[in-house]
Amino acid sequence: xxxxxxxxxxxxxxxxxxxxxxxxxxxxxxxxxxxxxxxxxxxxxxxxxxxxxxxxxxxxxxxxxxxxxxxxxxxxxxxxxxxxxxxxxxxxxxxxxxxxxxxxxxxxxxxxxxxxxxxxxxxxxxxxxxxxxxxxxxxxxxxxxxxxxxxxxxxxxxxxxxxxxxxxxxxxxxxxxxxxxxxxxxxxxxxxxxxxxxxxxxxxxxxxxxxxxxxxxxxxxxxxxxxxxxxxxxxxxxxxxxxxxxxxxxxxxxxxxxxxxxxxxxxxxxxxxxxxxxxxxxxxxxxxxxxxxxxxxxxxxxxxxxxxxxxxxxxxxxxxxxxxxxxxxxxxxxxxxxxxxxxxxxxxxxxxxxxxxxxxxxxxxxxxxxxxxxxxxxxxxxxxxxxxxxx
Amino acid sequence: xxxxxxxxxxxxxxxxxxxxxxxxxxxxxxxxxxxxxxxxxxxxxxxxxxxxxxxxxxxxxxxxxxxxxxxxxxxxxxxxxxxxxxxxxxxxxxxxxxxxxxxxxxxxxxxxxxxxxxxxxxxxxxxxxxxxxxxxxxxxxxxxxxxxxxxxxxxxxxxxxxxxxxxxxxxxxxxxxxxxxxxxxxxxxxxxxxxxxxxxxxxxxxxxxxxxxxxxxxxxxxxxxxxxxxxxxxxxxxxxxxxxxxxxxxxxxxxxxxxxxxxxxxxxxxxxxxxxxxxxxxxxxxxxxxxxxxxxxxxxxxxxxxxxxxxxxxxxxxxxxxxxxxxxxxxxxxxxxxxxxxxxxxxxxxxxxxxxxxxxxxxxxxxxxxxxxxxxxxxxxxxxxxxxxxxxxxxxxxxxxxxxxxxxxxxxxxxxxxxxxxxxx
Numbered sequence: 001x002x003x004x005x006x007x008x009x010x011x012x013x014x015x016x017x018x019x020x021x022x023x024x025x026x027x028x029x030x031x032x033x034x035x036x037x038x039x040x041x042x043x044x045x046x047x048x049x050x051x052x053x054x055x056x057x058x059x060x061x062x063x064x065x066x067x068x069x070x071x072x073x074x075x076x077x078x079x080x081x082x083x084x085x086x087x088x089x090x091x092x093x094x095x096x097x098x099x100x101x102x103x104x105x106x107x108x109x110x111x112x113x114x115x116x117x118x119x120x121x122x123x124x125x126x127x128x129x130x131x132x133x134x135x136x137x138x139x140x141x142x143x144x145x146x147x148x149x150x151x152x153x154x155x156x157x158x159x160x161x162x163x164x165x166x167x168x169x170x171x172x173x174x175x176x177x178x179x180x181x182x183x184x185x186x187x188x189x190x191x192x193x194x195x196x197x198x199x200x201x202x203x204x205x206x207x208x209x210x211x212x213x214x215x216x217x218x219x220x221x222x223x224x225x226x227x228x229x230x231x232x233x234x235x236x237x238x239x240x241x242x243x244x245x246x247x248x249x250x251x252x253x254x255x256x257x258x259x260x261x262x263x264x265x266x267x268x269x270x271x272x273x274x275x276x277x278x279x280x281x282x283x284x285x286x287x288x289x290x291x292x293x294x295x296x297x298x299x300x301x302x303x304x305x306x307x308x309x310x311x312x313x314x315x316x317x318x319x320x321x322x323x324x325x326x327x328x329x330x331x332x333x334x335x336x337x338x339x340x341x342x343x344x345x346x347x348x349x350x351x352x353x354x355x356x357x358x359x360x361x362x363x364x365x366x367x368x369x370x371x372x373x374x375x376x377x378x379x380x381x382x383x384x385x386x387x388x389x390x391x
Numbered sequence: 392x393x394x395x396x397x398x399x400x401x402x403x404x405x406x407x408x409x410x411x412x413x414x415x416x417x418x419x420x421x422x423x424x425x426x427x428x429x430x431x432x433x434x435x436x437x438x439x440x441x442x443x444x445x446x447x448x449x450x451x452x453x454x455x456x457x458x459x460x461x462x463x464x465x466x467x468x469x470x471x472x473x474x475x476x477x478x479x480x481x482x483x484x485x486x487x488x489x490x491x492x493x494x495x496x497x498x499x500x501x502x503x504x505x506x507x508x509x510x511x512x513x514x515x516x517x518x519x520x521x522x523x524x525x526x527x528x529x530x531x532x533x534x535x536x537x538x539x540x541x542x543x544x545x546x547x548x549x550x551x552x553x554x555x556x557x558x559x560x561x562x563x564x565x566x567x568x569x570x571x572x573x574x575x576x577x578x579x580x581x582x583x584x585x586x587x588x589x590x591x592x593x594x595x596x597x598x599x600x601x602x603x604x605x606x607x608x609x610x611x612x613x614x615x616x617x618x619x620x621x622x623x624x625x626x627x628x629x630x631x632x633x634x635x636x637x638x639x640x641x642x643x644x645x646x647x648x649x650x651x652x653x654x655x656x657x658x659x660x661x662x663x664x665x666x667x668x669x670x671x672x673x674x675x676x677x678x679x680x681x682x683x684x685x686x687x688x689x690x691x692x693x694x695x696x697x698x699x700x701x702x703x704x705x706x707x708x709x710x711x712x713x714x715x716x717x718x719x720x721x722x723x724x725x726x727x728x729x730x731x732x733x734x735x736x737x738x739x740x741x742x743x744x745x746x747x748x749x750x751x752x753x754x755x756x757x758x759x760x761x762x763x764x765x766x767x768x769x770x771x772x773x774x775x776x777x778x779x780x781x782x783x784x785x786x787x788x789x790x791x792x793x794x795x796x797x798x799x800x801x802x803x804x805x806x807x808x809x810x811x812x813x814x815x816x
Contacts, residue, residue, distance in 0.1 A: 126508060127466075143493070147504035154511055169500055171493075209500035216538045232577070235569040235603045266598070278570045280536070311570075312536070356570060 036107035037204050042098040045114070045185060046200040048075035053096035062088035063189070068196070073117040073160045078198035083189045091189040095200065102137055102181040105167060109179055113166040113205035117198045118156055125156040129190040132165050134172065137181045142172040160198065166207040217280040217353070223290065227358065227373040228254055228273035236271025244268040248369040251295050255371020258362050272359035280311050281355040283375065287341050291378030291385065292358070294370055296335040301327060302365025306339055308358055313351035318344040321363065328386045338391060343382035415520035418557050421583050421608055429608035431658045433480070433523065440659020441696045442482070444613060446470060446666055448679060449477040455689060456696030461612060461661040463529050465512040475521035482561070482661065483516060485509045487528035487543055489535065496539040506543060510550050517555040525551050525558055526612065530565040530588060541578040548581035559583040563612045566592045572603035584658065586612030591621040593645055597653045611650050611660035616641050619671035625721045627792050627814050629753050630671045634718065634809035636709030636737060639687045646695040662692055669766040671754065672794065674808045680798070684806040705805030706744045710735035711797060713811050722813040724786040729775060732782040734797050734809060741801040748774065748782045753792035753812060790816050
C-alpha cells in the first residue's frame with residue numbers, strides 16, 4: 001500500500017512538472033524549414049586521400065596520380081594528376097562519393113553545384129580538357145565540362161582557383177540518367193595536362209540560365225503548300241555572272257526565266273530554292289500523298305531534272321528527269337507539271353522531316369519560264385502523274 | 392644607386408619593347424583593287440595568302456615561299472610567336488565548339504560561357520604582330536541541326552569589330568552549299584571573309600559561291616587531296632588512298648588551275664596539312680611523314696608558290712599494286728600466304744633511294760571533320776625478298792584487315808609513301 005502511494009505521488013509530481021514546461025502552440029505553426037541542400041547528406045566528395053575514396057589512381061603510361069601533402073587548399077593532402085592520352089583512349093578518376101551509396105540529387109538539382117579547387121604548377125590556362133561525369137546505378141552517364149562563367153578569375157594558374165559545375169549543366173535528361181540514384185562522379189581527362197585538384201564538395205548554387213527547345217523545322221501537315229516564297233531563299237540566279245537564269249514575272253509566285261548561253265563550256269543551267277526559308281521542312285505526315293507541281297511557259301517542253309535534298313540521312317538526294325507524262329498542256333504554251341513524291345526512286349529511305357532544297361537542272365531546251373512551285377495533294381498512281389482526277 | 396639606375400634602364404627598355412611590339416600590330420583589311428577584285432591589304436600593301444595549315448617546319452615553309460599559317464585554336468600562343476619570328480602571318484582560329492562534339496546551342500549557359508571565353512581570347516591576342524585574320528569557328532556546320540550556332544559566330548565577329556579594327560573576320564565551313572551561304576550572309580553580317588575547307592569539292596567551289604550569291608571574298612582555308620570521307624572503300628570498308636605521287640599531281644593542278652586563277656574573289660589559301668596527322672591513315676593529308684621527313688607534296692607547294700622546283704626533289708611513288716592488282720581494287724590474301732607488292736617510282740634527280748615496308752592493322756574510325764584519331768602501331772611481318780620496287784612477304788597468320796605501306800626516301804630524307812589495304816581471311 002505504501003509503495004502504491006509512493007508511485008502515485010511520483011506520477012503526480014511528474015505530470016505537474018511536465019504541465020509546467022508545456023507551452024501553448026498553434027496547430028497551424030509551421031515547423032522550422034530545412035532546405036533540400038541542408039538535408040542532402042553527401043556533400044563531400046574529396047578533401048583528402050584518407051577521408052574519401054578514389055579509384056583509378058594507379059599510375060600507367062598515360063597518367064601519373066599522386067597525393068601531395070604540400071600547398072593543399074585544405075586537409076592533409078590533395079590530388080595531383082598528369083596525363084597524356086596519346087597512347088590511351090580513356091583516362092579517368094572515379095570518386096566513390098559516400099562509398100558508392102545511391103544519392104538522390106533530384107531535390108538539389110536546381111540549387112547546387114559540384115565545386116572544386118584547381119591549380120597548376122606554372123603558367124596560365126583558360127581551360128583544361130577535363131570532363132565531369134555523373135554515373136547512375138543503371139550505368140547511364142551524363143557529362144559537363146568547365147565553363148568559363150564558373151571559373152574563378154577566368155583562368156587556371158598557380159593559385160587555387162574555384163570551379164563550379166552546376167548540376168543543371170549536366171545533360172542528364174538527354175542521356176536518361178536517373179538523378180535520383182547516382183553512384184559516382186568520374187573525372188575524365190583528354191589530350192595532355194598536369195593539374196592539382198582539392199576540396200571537391202557540393203555547394204548551394206543558383207543557375208540562372210535557360211535551355212530552350214528551339215528546332216529549326218517547319219512542319220507542314222496539309223495541302224497545298226506554297227514552296228520557295230521569297231527570292232532570298234533562291235540560288236543560281238546571279239546576273240552579275242550570268243544572264244542565263246533570271247527571275248520572271250509571268251506567274252503569281254516566284255518564277256525563273258531560262259535562256260541558256262550554250263556557247264559556254266560550263267553552262268549556268270542549275271537553280272534551286274529552299275521549300276521554306278532554309279529551315280528543315282517536315283512533310284513526313286503527308287509525303288506519301290504529295291506531288292510537286294509547277295507552271296511552265298514555253299513553246300516546247302524542255303528536258304528538266306528535278307532534285308530533292310535532305311539535311312540529314314543516308315539518302316540525301318532524290319532525282320527525276322521529267323518527261324511528257326509529267327505535264328498537262330493548258331494551251332497557249334502553258335503547261336502544268338506534276339511530280340508525285342512517291343514516284344522518286346528511293347523515296348522511302350529519304351528523311352521527309354528534313355527536306356532542305358528543291359533543285360532544277362535544265363538538260364535540254366531553252367527560253368522557258370517555270371514557277372509557282374507548290375506541294376499539292378496527290379492520291380493517284382505515281383506512274384501516271386497527270387491522270388489523277390483530284391488534280 | 393648604380394643598382395637603381397640599372398633597374399630604371401631595364402624598366403625603360405621593357406616599356407620601349409612593349410611599345411615597339413604594339414606598334415608592330417599590322418593593319419589588315421579587305422579592299423577592292425583597281426580591277427574591282429577583292430584584295431587583302433596588310434599595312435597598305437596587297438597581301439596574297441600563300442599559306443599552310445601548320446604547326447611546325449616553319450623554316451622549310453618560308454624557304455618554300457609561303458607567307459602565312461593557319462591554326463585552329465588559341466591554345467598554343469608559342470605558335471604565334473614562332474610564326475612571327477619566321478616572318479609568317481597567322482590566321483588564328485577561335486575554337487567554336489561544333490554541335491557534333493556535344494555542344495548544345497539551345498543551352499544558354501554553354502553558349503554564354505563559350506562566348507565569354509572566346510572574347511577573352513580575342514583581347515589576349517588582338518595586338519599580336521603575326522595576327523592576320525580571325526578564323527571564327529571551323530566546320531561548325533558539319534552535321535549540325537541547330538542553326539543558332541551562327542548567332543555565336545556573329546556575336547564574336549561583332550565583338551572583334553568593336554575591339555580590333557585591325558583584323559578581318561572569317562568563318563570556315565566544311566564545303567559550301569546554298570543553305571550555309573544563306574545563313575552566314577543573313578545572320579553573320581560582321582563576317583568579312585568566308586573560309587572554305589574544300590577537298591574534292593574544290594573543283595566547283597569558286598563557281599558555286601557565285602551561284603549561291605556569296606558576294607564577299609573567300610579564302611580556301613583548307614585544301615589538298617580528296618579526303619578519306621570522299622574516298623572509295625574496299626568491300627571491308629577500308630578507305631583506298633592514292634599513292635603520294637598521284638596526290639602530289641592533284642595538289643599541283645588544284646592550286647594552279649583553281650585557286651591561283653580566281654583573282655576576283657579568292658584572297659589566297661592554306662594547304663592542308665603542313666605536318667602529319669592520322670586521318671584514316673597516317674599519310675592521307677600530311678605533307679610530312681610521322682618521322683618529320685618532307686614528302687613530294689612540299690616540293691609541289693614550293694613550285695606553286697614560287698614557280699620553281701627545289702634543287703633536290705623528293706622521289707615519288709606513282710603506283711602500287713599487290714599481286715599485280717592495282718591499288719584501286721580489293722586485295723584479299725589467305726593467312727600466312729606469300730604475296731608480292733610492287734611499286735613504280737619517279738626518282739627525279741636522286742641516284743639512290745631507300746624503300747622500307749611497314750605493316751599496320753587497319754585503323755577504322757568513325758571520326759569526322761578532322762576530329763582527333765589514334766594511330767595504330769606497326770605489326771611485325773615476314774619479308775621473303777625485297778628490292779627497290781618489289782617486296783615478297785608472308786601475310787599475317789591472324790585474320791583481319793591490314794594496310795601495307797611502302798616508304799621511299801632519298802639520302803636527304805625527302806620521302807614518298809603509298810599503301811594498300813588488304814584483308815586476310
